[in-house]
Amino acid sequence: MRIEYLTDVEGITWEQLQGFCVGWRQPLTPAQLHQILVNSSYVVLAFDKESQKVVGFINALSDEVSFAFIPMLEVLPPCQKRGIGSELVRRMLAQLEHITCIDLMCDPDMQPFYERFGMLRSHGMVIRKYL
Numbered sequence: 001m002r003i004e005y006l007t008d009v010e011g012i013t014w015e016q017l018q019g020f021c022v023g024w025r026q027p028l029t030p031a032q033l034h035q036i037l038v039n040s041s042y043v044v045l046a047f048d049k050e051s052q053k054v055v056g057f058i059n060a061l062s063d064e065v066s067f068a069f070i071p072m073l074e075v076l077p078p079c080q081k082r083g084i085g086s087e088l089v090r091r092m093l094a095q096l097e098h099i100t101c102i103d104l105m106c107d108p109d110m111q112p113f114y115e116r117f118g119m120l121r122s123h124g125m126v127i128r129k130y131l
């Protein structure tokens with residue numbers, strides 16, 4: 001792998017976004033993922049120059065005054081545990097440096113991972129229409 005980190009989805013096609021959403025009840029299709037990235041306020045993509053595929057990504061939605069929300073962070077299973085996820089978080093937080101409140105939802109077992117980047121535990125409420 002030769003990873004390059006991109007902050008733009010321009011030039012990336014849905015065909016380069018295969019293999020994500022493993023184990024989801026309703027996995028997003030690569031085309032849906034592509035649309036999500038296009039519509040996001042900020043993205044960081046881990047792009048493997050060798051395979052010409054996206055192997056990880058993080059996105060954020062923002063009001064550009066106070067709030068940003070990070071809905072997704074994903075690294076392809078074969079590429080996990082090599083620091084790519086951490087690098088995506090670091091680069092996204094750097095992009096969001098001007099934003100006061102940065103929120104994300106995660107399972108309790110992921111909280112120690114996000115604490116590494118200075119994030120604080122909190123509480124939240126959600127609607128999930130597939131439940």
Ligand SMILES: CC(C)(COP(=O)(O)OP(=O)(O)OC[C@H]1O[C@@H](n2cnc3c(N)ncnc32)[C@H](O)[C@@H]1OP(=O)(O)O)[C@@H](O)C(=O)NCCC(=O)NCCS
Nearest residue numbers: 073074075080081082083084085086087105106109110113
């Ligand atoms: C979370 C994720 C993006 C991490 O990517 P990565 O490239 O493996 O991250 P890094 O190599 O930088 O760090 C790995 C760390 O992730 C954390 N982690 C990953 N999955 C975890 C899980 N299910 N529970 C707890 N911690 C987890 C661990 O702290 C791990 O550290 P370790 O190597 O010391 O065990 C990746 O595991 C993934 O895509 N998981 C599926 C999607 C997901 O859960 N996304 C987060 C939604 S909140």
